[in-house]
Amino acid sequence: AIAVLGSTNMDLVAYVAKAPRLGETVTGRDFRTVPGGKGANQAVAAARSGAEVVMIGAVGADEFGVRLRSALAGAGVGTAALRTVEGASGTAHITVDDEGGNSIVVIPGANALVTSLEPGDAARIGAADSLLLQLELPLEAVLAGALAARAHGVRTVLTPAPAQPLPAELLAATDLLVPNEHEAAALTGLTDVHLAAAALLQDVPEVVVTLGAAGVLYAARGREPLAVPAPRVRAVDTTAAGDTFVGALAVALGEGRPMPAALRWASAAAALSVQRPGAQDSMPTRAQTDAFALS
Numbered sequence: 535a536i537a538v539l540g541s542t543n544m545d546l547v548a549y550v551a552k553a554p555r556l557g558e559t560v561t562g563r564d565f566r567t568v569p570g571g572k573g574a575n576q577a578v579a580a581a582r583s584g585a586e587v588v589m590i591g592a593v594g595a596d597e598f599g600v601r602l603r604s605a606l607a608g609a610g611v612g613t614a615a616l617r618t619v620e621g622a623s624g625t626a627h628i629t630v631d632d633e634g635g636n637s638i639v640v641i642p643g644a645n646a647l648v649t650s651l652e653p654g655d656a657a658r659i660g661a662a663d664s665l666l667l668q669l670e671l672p673l674e675a676v677l678a679g680a681l682a683a684r685a686h687g688v689r690t691v692l693t694p695a696p697a698q699p700l701p702a703e704l705l706a707a708t709d710l711l712v713p714n715e716h717e718a719a720a721l722t723g724l725t726d727v728h729l730a731a732a733a734l735l736q737d738v739p740e741v742v743v744t745l746g747a748a749g750v751l752y753a754a755r756g757r758e759p760l761a762v763p764a765p766r767v768r769a770v771d772t773t774a775a776g777d778t779f780v781g782a783l784a785v786a787l788g789e790g791r792p793m794p795a796a797l798r799w800a801s802a803a804a805a806l807s808v809q810r811p812g813a814q815d816s817m818p819t820r821a822q823t824d825a826f827a828l829s
């Protein structure tokens with residue numbers, strides 16, 4: 535089983551030919567509201583990939599909250615530990631351009647009110663193979679989750695997004711860090727991925743840097759780095775590619791697959807997701823990833 539302690543957001547997505555620059559107004563083509571948030575996205579990715587998943591977090595007492603909860607439940611994610619709190623649900627204001635690139639403003643809403651674990655959360659975390667963490671909840675909550683996982687011998691997988699300086703305590707409780715190349719550079723001040731990954735190994739035992747269409751770089755203490763290229767596909771929307779990758783990777787590792795095989799399988803899942811629009815809607819099922827990984 536996989537536990538996720540993280541955010542739920544309603545994604546408000548504008549599709550445009552070319553994203554506006556600061557001060558510029560452009561006419562877009564389409565607008566959609568789709569369930570997202572890095573936590574919820576990773577939870578759905580893991581559930582689609584075939585794992586039992588529990589989501590710990592909060593939605594607001596608004597229409598978006600109702601939809602966010604039912605989207606998770608509909609994807610097979612356990613929502614008993616998803617609180618409904620007063621005020622607005624989190625929202626993410628996303629622009630997707632014709633190249634499939636995106637830019638995002640996140641307003642935390644209910645997510646900001648998750649500052650600690652609730653009774654029962656530590657037991658839920660303790661029952662999982664892995665705890666998936668991101669940085670869209672207050673750091674106190676992320677740290678509390680990581681420490682609970684540590685106490686139970688549960689693998690902690692941290693996606694350091696949005697990028698921010700990480701407390702030493704959190705890094706010390708992280709088993710696997712999965713930054714994209716921008717986050718790796720922000721965390722280390724190093725733009726060379728190999729150097730950044732090596733620097734991060736001083737703080738955590740294993741790092742996977744995701745490199746978009748270029749694939750991933752895996753680094754672990756005392757081992758040769760491993761580059762895994764991404765399958766060549768035509769990307770239409772890279773929203774949640776990283777979350778799809780992490781959810782699938784956690785499932786593969788939880789099933790005992792060795793890291794190189796798990797990385798290839800997760801790369802197949804992420805490559806499938808970028809070929810479809812949307813965040814959670816774009817995530818492949820286990821069968822689809824299996825079929826693509828073999829092709």
Ligand code: ADP
Binds near residue numbers: 715768773779804
């Ligand atoms: P994020 O979505 O967090 O910014 P990346 O852009 O690095 O992260 O994408 C995460 C992973 O998704 C990549 O490592 C790769 O496996 C997959 N991916 C992203 N873009 C593409 C693409 N154009 N073609 C194939 N795979 C992709």
